[in-house]
Amino acid sequence: MKKIRVLIAKPGLDGHDRGAKVIARALRDAGMEVIYTGLRQTPEMVAEAALQEDVDAIGLSILSGAHLALTPRVLALMRANGQGDVPVFVGGIIPADDAEALRGLGVAAVFGPGTPMSAVVDAVARATARPADA
Amino acid sequence: MNPEPILSGDRRALARWLTALEAEQPEAQDLLATLYARxxxxxxxxxxxxxxxxxxxxxxxxxxxxxxxxxxxxxxxxxxxxxxxxxxxxxxxxxxxxxxxxxxxxxxxxxxxxxxxxxxxxxxxxxxxxxxxxxxxxxxxxxxxxxxxxxxxxxxxxxxxxxxxxxxxxxxxxxxxxxxxxxxxxxxxxxxxxxxxxxxxxxxxxxxxxxxxxxxxxxxxxxxxxxxxxxxxxxxxxxxxxxxxxxxxxxxxxxxxxxxEIQRLRRELEARLRQRVWQRVEARLAPDTLDLLAAQVHQRVIDLESAVKSVLASTHTHTE
The missing domain is CATH 3.40.50.300 (P-loop containing nucleotide triphosphate hydrolases)
Structure with a gap:
């Protein structure tokens, strides 16, 4: 039996991880295994954790405004590691234009403040569904 | 599964092998058997x-x-x-x-x-x-x-x-x-x-x-x-x-x-056998057998030990 494994990471310098922890709990309650890495991760640390943990999806929580700098770096490192097919989600305070830009870079979905937990869980579940699960 | 990337330090290959072992996939366990001497x-x-x-x-x-x-x-x-x-x-x-x-x-x-x-x-x-x-x-x-x-x-x-x-x-x-x-x-x-x-x-x-x-x-x-x-x-x-x-x-x-160390391996062997024997029994049971038996035990139609015996009897007939 293969469980869905999700990395929840906080790249960048902001110190607010309540949102990330709430998401981690919601995914756990949906039966997923959530690897939580803590605050102040570099993109290199995020990509390395994703590689070692062989995760099925990644959630980046970014409240610092640095999403356009950090996210492309994480995506590039993951491609270099052979994990370009792993869906990456971004949560945080992201202006609409930036969200569009992130989706253009290959981010699976962007979740702003007030997104219902069920929407987050559904999106991760759909993105990680394998043909065998259908 | 190919052992070469893992032995040459490919971390992605190692990580995927670990995932497959965690899921108890036979190919992953075969690779472990191959590499056991190492x-x-x-x-x-x-x-x-x-x-x-x-x-x-x-x-x-x-x-x-x-x-x-x-x-x-x-x-x-x-x-x-x-x-x-x-x-x-x-x-x-x-x-x-x-x-x-x-x-x-x-x-x-x-x-x-x-x-x-x-x-x-x-x-x-x-x-x-x-x-x-x-x-x-x-x-x-x-x-x-x-x-x-x-x-x-x-x-x-x-x-x-x-x-x-x-x-x-x-x-x-x-x-x-x-x-x-x-x-x-x-x-x-x-x-x-x-x-x-x-x-x-x-x-x-x-x-x-x-x-x-x-x-x-x-x-x-x-x-x-x-x-x-x-x-x-x-x-x-x-x-x-x-x-x-x-x-x-x-x-x-x-x-x-x-x-x-030998004692430790013996215990591990025993634990793994216990798990395998249970998996065999479970595989031969109809999905709701235990639920039905539990309900019968609850209603005092049968007792727990008799329920166990009936499960063992019904699965044993198919045992090679």
């Missing part, structure tokens, strides 16, 4: 102790010290699965950030997936895989353990039990279980008040232990040391590293040490 070079170190005693921080400090000595380190960090959802939050990496970016370190988080005893059912296989992949030190960190989570002693060659000041009196220390599996006792957070009393209580519990020991698993010539550390500051870590190395030499060089 395993056995690593020192498998278990770290267990109460929640909050500092297991992850100690593991990170040990890993740094080993790296400074030029040794490679793999860590298997087990956290509990929720019994309600089956999900888990695996947070041990939070305390191991200082190891990031070092290609000589590989950290893997595991959920216990319903197994009691402090490890997951597949942890021993993943430890062997990391051993076969060539790591010098393979550290197994259990879930926050109390008094009966002693599976780690069946997987590791050397087990560290970590305590912290103020977690209990000397009666806690002599209860069965966790002290008996300690090869090395570490009192962490030694900068906190009460550390002397904790060391004293542990030492006297160990004396009782050896006085009362009848058959005795401990190797002759090995008395369990009680060491103090401040893992967050790195204090005392070198002494723990030295004690680990000394214990390993002791185990390898004494006949009793070899015997202990």
């Amino acid at each position: 395993a056995g070079r690593a020192h498998r170190v278990g770290v267990t102790g109460a929640p909050g005693s500092g297991k992850s921080t100690l593991v990170a400090a040990l890993a740094k010290a080993w790296r400074a000595r030029g040794q490679t380190v793999a860590v298997l960090a087990v956290d509990p699965s929720s019994p309600f959802s089956g999900g888990a939050i695996l947070g041990d990496r939070v305390r191991m950030q200082a190891l990031a970016g070092d290609p000589g370190v590989f950290i893997r988080s595991m959920a216990s997936r319903g197994t009691l005893g402090g490890l997951a059912a597949t942890t021993a296989d993943l430890a062997r895989a990391l051993d076969a992949a060539g790591f010098d030190q393979v550290v197994i960190e259990t879930v926050g353990a109390g008094q009966s989570e002693i599976d780690v002693a069946r997987t590791a060659q050397t087990t560290i039990v970590i305590e912290a000041p103020g977690l209990g009196d000397d009666v806690q220390a002599i209860k069965a279980g966790i002290l008996e599996i300690a090869d090395i006792l570490v009192v962490n957070k030694a900068d906190q008040p009460g550390v002397e009393a904790t060391v004293r209580a542990l030492k006297s519990a160990l004396e009782l232990e050896s006085a009362a020991r009848v058959s005795g698993e401990a190797a002759p010539g090995w008395s369990v040391p009680v060491l103090t550390t401040v893992a967050t500051a790195g204090d005392g870590i070198e002494i723990v590293i030295d004690a680990l190395a000394a214990h390993r030499i002791q185990m390898q060089s004494s006949p009793i040490g070899q015997q202990r």
